[in-house]
Amino acid sequence: MRTLSYKDAISEALVQAMDNDPDIFIFGLGVDDYKGIFGTTREAYRRFGPERVFDTPASEGALMGITLGAAVNGKRPVMVHARNDFMFLALDQLLNNAAKWKYVYAGKTSVPCLVRGIVGKGWGQGVTHSQNIQAVCAHVPGLHVAVPSSPYLAKGLILQALQTDGPVVILESRALYDTVGPVSEEMYTFDFGKAHVCRRGKDVTVVATSLMVPEALKAAGILEAHGIDLEIIDPVSLQPMDERTIIESVKKTGHLICVDNDWLRCGFSAEVAAVVADQAFGSLKKPVKRIGWAFSPCPVSKTLEDRFYPSCQNIIETVLHLLDRDVPYNKECALTTDTFLGPY
Amino acid sequence: MRTLSYKDAISEALVQAMDNDPDIFIFGLGVDDYKGIFGTTREAYRRFGPERVFDTPASEGALMGITLGAAVNGKRPVMVHARNDFMFLALDQLLNNAAKWKYVYAGKTSVPCLVRGIVGKGWGQGVTHSQNIQAVCAHVPGLHVAVPSSPYLAKGLILQALQTDGPVVILESRALYDTVGPVSEEMYTFDFGKAHVCRRGKDVTVVATSLMVPEALKAAGILEAHGIDLEIIDPVSLQPMDERTIIESVKKTGHLICVDNDWLRCGFSAEVAAVVADQAFGSLKKPVKRIGWAFSPCPVSKTLEDRFYPSCQNIIETVLHLLDRDVPYNKECALTTDTFLGPY
Amino acid sequence: MNEDAYKNIFLTMLRIRQTEEKIVSVYAEQNMRTPTHLSIGQEAVAAAVCQALEPQDQVFVSHRCHAAYLARGGCLDAFFAELCGRVTGSSRGRAGSAHLSSVEKHVFASPILGAMIPVAVGAALSFFMDRLPKIAVVFFGDAAVEEGVFSESLNFAVLKKLPVLFVCENNLYSTHSPLSVRQPPSPIYERIRVPELLSRQTDGNDAVRLYQTVSDLIPRVRQGDGPAFLECLTYRIREHVGPLFDYDRGYRSQEEVESWMERCPIQRLQEFITGQGIMTQDEIEEKRKEWSGQAEASYQKALKSPWPEGNTLLENVY
């Protein structure tokens, strides 16, 4: 199959959807500039021009309300935030207004819209440009929340979002923007509420989100050489959540490690652990483990940043610990190669 | 000991702290009006006047930043939100600024401040006046987050907050405002990070927050008659969290039910379940159970509202299910008596 | 002079008043378990503005939303049923008073201060993009202009010249807080003004002037001149939330309330209507009784209506 980068997959999805649906428009700070949100809105701007791809003032709160007002009227706005950290300013409109609109007005109107937010990582993004707002969005009923881990999923989820009858939040990982993978040229959708089994295995279930999926796959590759067989599940959408696939997997392996790109406390990793500790309890052979960010803001300095983020190595160590194994795996291979050279 | 209502305990704590510390001031919409935030700021206003207890414009975002700027300069502001749902407007300042201040400026300044938010319940508060922002606040490093369940704890936590060297969020339950309990006249503090064992028992650990504590205690009373002995733990502070007390309890009872006054998904109940499924796994005899709100916005109509909220009866049923028991308990006693007659 | 318009405005005001007086008289019965913000004394604003609208225009409102709902012709049965939490309510009992809506009449309310202001702007953006001759109107109180989202929304609307009419019902208080503790002394319509914005102030209790003002503004907004802002000076007669009087609570004086009662917008328009011979006193009294009776009938009908089924709790979350 043809391959495409994550960012180009997003771009292609937007362009194809806009081609099909004249009600779609994209707006947000810098969507029409020469960088085009790291390349994701450039082609859409070129193709559809300033009427459908346009810049905005820096007014995140109002823009979410404007998104809502346009969506209620049959438009399908795509609101873009170059960092999802800016969405804290939009949470009142997103959670108090958009997420509740259909419910409180008894289903008589709906709010078809997509909010794209990018989760930063590395090269000193610092305390306010590297957070992940996924848990907040998944906590409150009414939103679809998805976190694509591959070009394939990125395209499928955006196309799904753009035909969903309600507000969708897609949180992309900046660190994945240049990763390449197979992506069909056709339009296709990836359903919300469906997990993606990235690798079948029998020993340990690793639920990994977003940019932790490649780390988990790398760990699986390394451990395979030692006869350890990981099952890697990407939940893909955090809300609705595909509990079934995770539960079935744990029933088979008896072990769960949840690797999230977020703080653990009250995060999605806690939700996965809780669901499993309830519904797959009888199959669990060992404690449920979670891996995520250190519980601090994300510091700039590289020595600290490297400690802040979990890596493939943490996954391997946790697997070995769970299985009571000690194998001389290649630690070099387990390092995260960081090719990002800034600035954002 | 002397008894006091929850709201009077809050009021007393504020007054005593202000008496001791001239840098404390209270501000927020309506703090100085005749209702005085349901009675909690009335006495402070009477005693300390408009210089230290004053009204504000409806500008939740800026007010959080103003709180921060004053706190950095040695004041100790108390910012009050009559509903914590309004705090979505303040989350950028709270999470991007206040929670990170000490960390990002390397500990050279601190931010001693208290944000009080009230969680609404019942009498048709509706979708935007009955939410709980606790999970969001506990998710992000840097804040202390506490949810008092009794007059005693309310006073102790507020006094603790007003001598803590960092931003504190206290989320009070409107439904508890008129409950009465023993409260010492002295000034005393209740530490953050310390759970409160409300009842010792050996059969099932029930971790209950805020207004679910009285429900859990009621359940314990009813089940006691049937020889079932619940241990009730109020985590009191959600961040830092007293994992130890919960884990020790589950190690003893082998059963956990977490009853939260919030949605479950990525909520504090998930965190408790995850911690226990990791650290008390070997002692768990049965699946970890969670009880919380239905996964919808909170509707107005009484028939729906009653379904939305969990009650004592849900706790009893879950306990019986875990223990494989079926006892003819008195369902009447298990009803939540709702004496609140509105409006807010 | 537009006799029909004034008559319609008057009847609308009367209908709002009689409907809300019904709430006043039955609120203590505890059948309406929903915090309720009455527009008594402020009826002219919604009535006059909505008279100048076209049916396809959209209206967004704050917590004090009954007047706009009724002025747009929202169904009375669905109104009382919603307040009583019944499945026949306009939102099937999910919304209550504060999130009242009539999807059919394009009215949507939310009690989060300022929340509907950008939504109105977004609606206007869609009209602009789709080249529809509609406008969006948003009603809000004097406190909503203190929310940052107001100025963000205003900036966007002015920038894009969107067809939205901002109507600020300045009743001098936010809950119990007078303007003086929340905003500098200059008038709102001047303070929020930007050179590119049409911004006006008017007596919000003078329906005739109000109607003339909006009849001037709305065509300009509709034809693409950009948004307009209208500050309407008015006064809330009852307590902030609930049906009672509250001049004994210290935050405002009985004299102040009474002086505004004397400036009752209904009384004022009634004098004009009868003076101009548009309606007689008797006709008016008849109408008053009619609306009152309809309110009572709708209330009684609501009480006989079914509650939502518990098992529909999760409907329409997604």
Add this chain to the structure above:
Amino acid sequence: MNEDAYKNIFLTMLRIRQTEEKIVSVYAEQNMRTPTHLSIGQEAVAAAVCQALEPQDQVFVSHRCHAAYLARGGCLDAFFAELCGRVTGSSRGRAGSAHLSSVEKHVFASPILGAMIPVAVGAALSFFMDRLPKIAVVFFGDAAVEEGVFSESLNFAVLKKLPVLFVCENNLYSTHSPLSVRQPPSPIYERIRVPELLSRQTDGNDAVRLYQTVSDLIPRVRQGDGPAFLECLTYRIREHVGPLFDYDRGYRSQEEVESWMERCPIQRLQEFITGQGIMTQDEIEEKRKEWSGQAEASYQKALKSPWPEGNTLLENVY
């Protein structure tokens, strides 16, 4: 005429320029892993405003914060060490460029647009409550006025007459977006004006005029007349973030950039300084070299400084 003041302002500007030029020349070495927003071309604003401040005054800044840090006399070693992520940095490597601070010199930056505006107002509130003769200054760009928190903060400061000076560095762009796609055409200082506010516009590249203007405003702010707003018209010469030129990227023309280079604030003040005989060309060249040498020395020192220990990651979270 205040010769000392102009000399100080000039030297400060020179120091900022030479320091940032050092960043330009070494940024590609990848020792500064931190997104960096240079003030090259905008130095006059921070230099002139800070010259008019007292040591105890507090300064809050946006992402484009180097100039204010240096103008306040923030430590140069700690500056380069912070940019290089070293433990000797002003925030021990936690903050990087965008959250730069000098607690000693009362300077705090945050890159969230508008974020520091209410913090400055809160600082001013504390000065007011404690009857201290301090003022708070907040520097922000032309995009920050689009954030609702700006108008909320302005309203609060005006209402309470707080000692805060709002300094808007209008460099015509937000990242690559010109003002015209974000705000209506009228000037910012007029658009945000409320009758109770002292609001001025000035040439932000003319340090002399700027200093005169703030020398007029600051005493009024300090003595309790309420806040003031100052719009400074200026221009960013380099790309939004990073060290390069970007006039080949299409969002602005080479002519435009060059016309602003000709209006270089340093060049301009230099002519004044030499014309008035305050400094000679030679003295200036010497200073230029001195600052450049100091910047190089501090950078080299930073590179030899230790990294933060990994096990200190969780320090100062609480």
